[in-house]
Amino acid sequence: MVKLIGSKNVIAAVxxxxxxxxxxxxxxxxxxxxxPIKINLVISNNTKAKGLNxxxxxxxxxxxxxxxxxxxxxNLILRDLKKNKIKLICLAGFMKILSPLFIKKFKGIIxxxxxxxxxxxxxxxxxxxxLKNKEKYSGCTVHFVNSELDSGKIILQKKIxxxxxxxxxxxxxxxxxxxxxxxxxxxxxxxxxx
Ligand code: GRF
Numbered sequence: 001m002v003k004l005i006g007s008k009n010v011i012a013a014v015x016x017x018x019x020x021x022x023x024x025x026x027x028x029x030x031x032x033x034x035x036p037i038k039i040n041l042v043i044s045n046n047t048k049a050k051g052l053n054x055x056x057x058x059x060x061x062x063x064x065x066x067x068x069x070x071x072x073x074x075n076l077i078l079r080d081l082k083k084n085k086i087k088l089i090c091l092a093g094f095m096k097i098l099s100p101l102f103i104k105k106f107k108g109i110i111x112x113x114x115x116x117x118x119x120x121x122x123x124x125x126x127x128x129x130x131l132k133n134k135e136k137y138s139g140c141t142v143h144f145v146n147s148e149l150d151s152g153k154i155i156l157q158k159k160i161x162x163x164x165x166x167x168x169x170x171x172x173x174x175x176x177x178x179x180x181x182x183x184x185x186x187x188x189x190x191x192x193x194x
Contacts, residue, residue: 004109007191013041013086015094020051021176022092022113022183027058029184036191040084043077045096067096074102081106090183091145100147109190110145113183115175117157118143122150127168127175138162138171140179142186156186 012030014023023042030039042055042062055062063080065073081089091112103110116126118141130138139159144152158178162171 004190005192008036010037010088010191011085012037012039012088012090013043013081013084014039014090014092015043015045016049016051016092017044017046017095018049018051018093020049020054020093022090022179023051024054025180026090026092026183026187027054027060029187031058034192035184037088037187041080041086043080043094045073045094051093070096070099074099078102078105081108088187089145090187092183097149098145103145103147111142111155111186111190112145112150112152113179113186114141114143114150115172115179117141117159118150118154127171130162131166131168131171135162138175140175140182142183156182156189158182 014026016023027039029035030037039060042052042060044052044062044064045067047064052062052064061084065076067073087108089106089108089110091110098110114122116130117137117139121129127138137159139157141157142155143150144155146152160174160178
């Protein structure tokens, strides 16, 4: 495990599959003077991911692997990570499950953001399930990634109230907004002395 607190210029890769709004917030955060991370690579499993436009806009190196052969894609990604000296992987809406072997082989830290108050509502369709169960609260969680889905140690969480009038769309929107500040805060918690 690499040294965490006090680390500066931790070189990061962000993995995405879709819109990339968390990627955008992480890029903005990484460009702040006091940020402990520098993003050197964006990886997507989807050539059409809208988030790839942010990589382009901020002139970040980007690579796409389709995962039709997962083992091969993962090996090529591991090679990219090594070449780019990546020490931190931030999963941000990445819809592929990384294999235990990939997690073991990557000699750095992998973190993820999930739109629920883990350990509740692991996996997909979190907002639907939260509403169906009439939960009073939901939120988002940044956690370490281990070989079990959405189960690694929690780094930081933000809790929000679920309103009676909430729909999947309204809840998703409010939680996503919280994610954009939670992810940078969690990274600061890992690496900064602040
Ligand atoms: C976020 O809700 C994140 O928590 C989940 O997927 C969504 C990605 O959104 N894992 P975006 O692509 O960052 O906009």
